[in-house]
Amino acid sequence: MSNLLPELLIVDDSSIDLTILKEMLGNNYQFNEAENGAKAVELCLSGSCSPSVILLDVSMPKLNGYETCIQIKEILGFEHVEVIFISGNDSIEEKQHGYEAGGSDYLTKPVNPEELRQKVRLAVERGQQRKSSEAQSKTALDAAMTAMMDAGEQAGVIHFLRDSFGCKTLEDLAQAIVTATSNFGLSNTVQIRTSSDNITVSSNGACPPLEVEMLTSLRNIGRIHQRGKRLILNFGDISQLIKNLPDDDAKVGRLRDHLAIILEGAESRADALLAVDEMKKLLKDTEESICHIQTFEKSQKGKT
Template sequence: MTNLVLAIDDDKLIHHVIEQSLSQNCKLIHAKNGEQGLRLAIKYQPDIILLDVEMPGMSGFEVCERLKGGEHTADIPVMFLSSKGDISERMRGYNAGAADYIVKPFEGSELLARIKVLDDYRRQSVALKQDMQRAQITAEIAMTDSGDMGRIMRYVGQSYHAHDLNTLSEYFLEFFTPLNLEVALAFWYHNQAVFFSQEGAIQPIEQELLETNKDGSRFVDFGRRTIINYPKVSLLIKNMPTDDPALYGRFKDLLPHILEATNAKIKDMEVSEVALNKVEEIGLAFAQLSEQLSCIGEVYGNKVSELEEFVKQDAVKEALGEDYKASMESLCEHFAFVNDEFSIIRYKLGEITQVRQELIQSLNQMAKPWGEEEVPSQTDIELF
């Protein structure tokens, strides 16, 4: 759990609520305004900062922007505390650099739960930061001369061999590294949200923004952020170059191509998963039917044998007479024929079961992710 939390708020009651909620799990530092909070943040380097929005003097948004602009405080996750909960305020908080946003009044248990989420995000981000920096340097060098269409064509080829969301997300996020774009995304898979980020963990406020704007316009611009929506995928760009019209226009023309390809791929994955499940269900139904017929056939065969033995007895022959005996023999032949038909049906069901098993193996083989050595990455080769 978090070691050190800095709470910046001018309301003594809020400080009391925070103390009651977190004192058993965190060491707390309290600041009554933005100026004092900035000094304490630089001095103590807290793990998480809780920041009030409306304060006398410097507002929470201004404090957050200064924190994110500081060399020693830029990576500290900030959670805004505000009495306003509308989406415009949340977007403003996210633009200022916040990782989460909680509306007053709040329960202590809710605050603690969200602090734990932020702490997990912080730990994962720290662990992955160095790896991401090394990967970005390598990717930038390798992709300097690659054209946009070359990247798109390569991604489409990679996505063809991706049959699970984790693999697809790796190829998708890799696409943005040489473009110097920081992104997070959501796959809307079977109406369930699955989130990914270049940092390994997605911030709670990013998740909320993607969910809130899912059914909005194709492009949603706010500050230097842009959300691009497709039915099966939504992309959040954190550093859209709005101050460079040419580059901004290039990205807005380029990115729908990769999103459309991703949207089609996810639809295909959903259909394949449904088909595989249906094959499984049909196979189980055939297996159960085969087992039932096998049991019925066994009982039926035993009864036919008993009847044949009974008819063959001399005493029965004499008692029944020639006409009735002939009828019984004919009936036995009929039962024997039906028993043979049962055997053929069981044999055919066995063949169907075998074909079904081979089909499942084939579908599973198709859905098996390829190894990295079999699919070139965005940094392996250049097309242009």
């Protein structure tokens, strides 16, 4: 088998289910197998496998899928590995549990072959994008950190508030928030919701489906909600997830204040952009109505 094929680790206490998953995925991957969570952790610690994606059964004896994922994510080099949970329970509480454990996606039993192939393919692509993004971000982050040390953290906030007035679309605004937050050394994802669409932008490139779902479901949890190294901020229709708060409590306090100011400014700019869009729509509708009236009047004159 070619070493260029992406490597997968499948963890399932059922040898039948394990075989079925491999058959569904075909010959497009290199496979590693573990019949329980402990074996999976041992395999990752041994250095004999470096999977791009881990397919992890949730319901296993002794060490369940969530516990296994947490232990694997603590291993050096496996912090960002893509984990897809497989479970017979598809409740939002169960998915949130999976997200908190470090999962990036979720499959419900019985597994649909096409859905499995698509989710694995997208997970592999996200991993590749993340590695590329990390390499590019290192240089940018070094430069940004130097700039912050010279000008101070407040300069980043002021810079965003000034630049936000140049944002012509909500997509531009979401990217501006992500960039400003990344300059503080924070990995983050921003979601802006409208009546017709959800715009999601991540500093890590492609955003995992579970992360998008968590941002949407936690929009009513409160304005600022911290849990460990993660922080959720909700300002109007804008939500932001911070994934790597520092250990320094004083710095966390400053960052929370800076981010609150950034999102308050972003909320005002988003309202202005939406108002402009509504005005443009109103003007367009008015012009169309006038055009229809004029056409009608001409047709009536032609009849007289």
